[in-house]
Amino acid sequence: MTRLPFYLIVALLLVAGIAMSVHRHVQFEVPWTPGEQRQVWEIEAQVNFRADGGPAKVEMALPSTQRGFRVLTEHTASPGYGLNYLEEDGARRALWSVRDAQGNQQLYYSAQILVAPQARANDVPPPTPDPNVVWEPPYDTAAQEVIDHAWSRSANPFTFARQLINDFSDERQGENARLLLTQFDRGPLLLRLLDQAGVPAREVSGLLLENGRRRQTLTSWIQVYDGNDSALFDPATGDQGRPDNLLMWENAGRSVLEVQGGTNSRVSFSMISRSQPAAAAVRSQLAEDAGTLLNFSIHSLPLEEQALFQTILLIPIGALVVVLLRVLIGIKTSGTFMPVLIALAFIQTTLLTGLVGFLLVVAVGLVIRNYLSYLNLLLVARVTAVIITVIAIISLFSVLSFRLGLNAGLQITFFPMIILSWTIERMSILWEEEGPKEVLIQGGGSLLTAVLAYLAMNNPWIRHITFNFLGVQLILMALILMLGNYTGYRLLELRRFKPVTEDD
Known part of the structure; x- marks a missing residue:
């Protein structure tokens, strides 16, 4: 029979698991x-204005996830104001409103911004240039001459914008540039010239992030488009490119702050940088996007269920250890996956406490089970008696440990009592049929397997990977299927060939 379907299933599981994880x-x-640590910026925007004594409405631009940055959380403090979040064409804004406002008003907006190199910006459609810009004489002639001069020395919209900005620099200003600057501010003037030249561009506002700075203002930048590509220009220097510490606050070409029903409005920013664990920094993002198939995440569950799954997802790791030891090495265990459950108990009790507790319970249980064998009980009744005996032993050890001040002994209650009872029953029967040597072999193998499974399952890196990357479960499934196809010699079986080597 062909093995092609088997290998296809294994390959599919590996590819799917790796793809989901990546x-x-x-x-x-x-x-x-x-x-791992990630840098997080805590930014607070403070809006101040003087209300006229009637209804007031305040609209402010908000940052969004963009190249290099991701918005984690955001909060506002605006007593007495209604608040709505608006989004249009990829631009986000906050709208505060109140029926009656009098005197000085203060509104606060704070956000946690994660430095995320892989983050990408929402698509904001480029503006449509309006070449029919109206100028009054003699500014119309000066504007056209400035445009012609920059156009002849450029090759595309980006080089044209850079040349145009440089023509307004202090070192290279001509008479036409100086004339235009007497009537217009530099930013709006550059936009008017770019519009007349048919180059799509808009003025955007960004915040330069510097740790511990207070009462900062936004800086203006010119965003120029060339088809689907765009570039950012500093209108003061003509430098092209976005600084790494620049957070775009308003990227749709609109005003940052609009106030109706008030005067003397302004907005200032304070910021501080700190580091926090990467897992905590991205937890909110994982919970928000847990609905799709590839983004399926248990982070959307309540914390109690998350803690439960953090342990459950370790079981395949322990199962893989059991398969490796039994299939490749040939270690005998008392029960197939009993060592995995014992290893889970070790995680709760710590390794030393778990080993001592396990040996004590099994040793005392074997003695009592040996006595029960003389009563000729039926199997179900005998196993039930062993279960009650195990419970009694664990209760007795817990009370004695507490009386002696050994609080670690209280954790022995984490052992799976039913599994311990069946282990004692199986070892007792094995003792009667095969002798104490086989009991020691299988009991020692079970304990060794449990310890190795515990070391693998309690590894911080493995716990992190299994909990945060569910695709790992598919990879484990593929590995176990491949091991299940192994039909060669086990490592411990090679002892049978030792006499052959001695004869040689």
Whole structure:
């Protein structure tokens, strides 16, 4: 029978698991290792204005996820005001409104911004240039001469914009440029010239991030489009490119702050930078995008269920350890996956406490089970008696530990009592049929497997990977399927060939 379907299934599981994990890392920036730190900026915008004594409406631009930055959380403080968030063409704004406002007013907006190199901006459509710009004489002639001069020395919209800005620099200003600057501010003037030249452009506002700065204002930039590409220009220097510490606050070409029903409005910014674990920094993003298939995340569950799944998702790791030891090495265990459950108990009790508790319970249970064998009970009744005995042993050890001040002994209650009972029953039967040597072999193998499974499952990196990358479960499934197809010799079986080597 062909094995092609089997290999296709294994390959599909591997590809799907790796793709899901890589997508999660790239799209949501979930780190591969625990303990990674990410830079987060806490920014506060303070809006001040003097109300006229009647209804007031305040509209302010808000930052959005963009290249290099992602908005994690945002809050406002505006007592007595109604608040709505607006979004249009990829631009976000906050709208405060109140029926009656008198005197000085203060509104606050704060946001946590994650430095995220993989983040991408929302698409904002480029503006449509209006070449029918109206100038009054003699500014119309001066504007056309400035445009012609820059146009002849450029090759595309970006080089034209850079040449145009440079023509207004202090070192290169001509008579036409000086004349235009007497009537217009530099930013609006550049936009009018770009419009007349048919170059799509808009004025945007950004915040230069500097740790610990207070009462900062936004800076203006010119965004020029060449088809689907765009470039940012400093209108003062003509420098092209976006600084790494520039957070675009308003990117739709609209005003940053609009106030109706008030005067003397202004907005200032304060900021501070701090580091926090990467997992915590992206947790809110994971919870928001948990609805789609590739972005499926248990972070959307309540914290209690998340803690439960953090343990459940470790079980396949323990199962893989069992498969490796039994299929490739040939270690015998008392029960197939009993060591995995014991390893889970070790995670709760710590390794040393778990080992001592496990040995004590099994040793005492074997003694009592040996006595029960003389009563000739039926199997169900005998196992039930062993279960009650295990509960009694665990209760007794817990009380004695507490009386002696050994609080670690109280954690012995985490052991799976039913599994311990069946382990004692199986070892007792094995003792009667195969002798104590086989009991030691299988009991020691079970304990060794449980310890190795515990070390694998309790590894911080493995706990992080299994909890944050569900695609790992598909990879584990593929590995186990491949191991299940192994039909060669086990490592411990090679001892049978030792006499052959001695004869040689």
